[in-house]
Amino acid sequence: MSVLFTIDNVTAGYEEKVVLRDITMAVEENDFIGIIGPNGGGKTTLLRVILGLLKPLSGRVDFTPGDLTLNQIGYMPQVAQGDILFPVTVEDVVLSGMMHGMGATGRMGRKEKKHARKVMDELGLTPLAHQALNELSGGQLQRVYLARAVSGSPRLLLLDEPATFVDSSFEADFYDKLRLLNSRMTIMMVSHDIGTISTWVKSFACVNGSLFYHPHSKITDEDLRLYGCPIQLVTHGDVPHIVLHKHS
């Protein structure tokens, strides 16, 4: 496997509050990384740094190893951000994922619409193309935002808590779609729920001020303690079960 991009000694934060400290990581092509860690640990900040939305205080994100560009990154922010009463259709939202590199006068012609249709087909959104967002269920809305993130055919897909507003019956279907997408793009996914995602991701990164990369999807309580990653571990065995215990 080859390296897609690297994060080199990045320190980042907001107005005198440093959130990420001296982070270094090499992201390999076609990896599917679950980014876990406590609230305020810097998971979203890490995504913002990769997206170029937040300039690191020191260090840098280096796209040269895999010839990656910002326009090749798809992003699915936490669902709450778009105004679902805003007058846009599902198709409009999916098309917005193709604005990258188009410039401010970007036009959506027949070619773009055809491609958007293909993406919507793949995610089962075609019957909803002309619906308004407030007419959709949580699961459908989630797929619309995923479609927006992948319609630009990105090489790297960043997902921020994609399952927050969806009940668990949709989750398996959603992660199934992600696994399909993973065959053609690298995925980094922020989640608070290690238990569920451990079935789907290939590796873990724990972000808690600093970052620890764990190259397998099987992560144990021992690992987490070693990484200083104070989150509750929920494991799935053959029989799904939840282990709750105190850190002391």
Added chain:
Amino acid sequence: MDNLFEYSFVVRSLLGAFFASITAGLAGTYIVSRRLVFLSGGITHASFGGIGLGYYLGINPVVGAALFGLGSALGMEYMSARGKMREDSAIGILWALGMAVGIIFIYLTPGYAPNLMSYLFGSILTVTNGDLIALGIISVVLIVYTSLFYRTLLYISFDEHYARTFTRHVDLFKYISVGLTGLVIVLNIRMAGVIMILALLTIPANIIMLFTRQYLRIIILSTVVSFLSISTGFAISWFTNLPTGATIVTVLVFFWLVARIVRSLKRSSKIEKMKK
């Protein structure tokens, strides 16, 4: 009964109404969908302070209004972007201050006191060539701006956090859009007045949004609704001698009520069908 169109001022008023409708359709769709109605109320009333200042200094009141309108529009966008202050409070303060300053300056102006009522509901019957030229220019500017940057503007309004991933000019576009909104308000103020502008920016877009969620359709159809409402109100006031501006506003609200009723009838018949 007199024939309406025998009078050149009627044609002129309708031309004014046409431009006002275009600007209201474009700016109104932006304002309503981005939930900036209260902000535009603030800009509108802040402009009134500029009108007072204009009279006091003996300059064209529209110039004073333009300074206040544009300044308050850009200032409020700046403050809300910085998150330095509660946005609605800032708007409330500016709103009250604009009206108060306007009244004080007009009181202080020696000699002829302008009719304040005409700035609340406008004087569409006395629209000047200057007004028409200014409104024509801002209409063209808005049409060009919106059609050139349609997708970018749409997506910034919908989800500016996401828009930042594909354009570095989110803030620039927001300032230009709010600035143009300020200009729309100011240039309509002599003809339409403070209250009618607010009605024109808010009500037509709300009526259309009851029926469609397609942004471009909302722009076009709310322009049509604006023009229909102004013309209807104009005709009613012509034949009944009621004040024109107030009649137009009442017609707009009436159309909005009718639209709501039509929408709920449509909904219930849809549900009936689904039951069968």
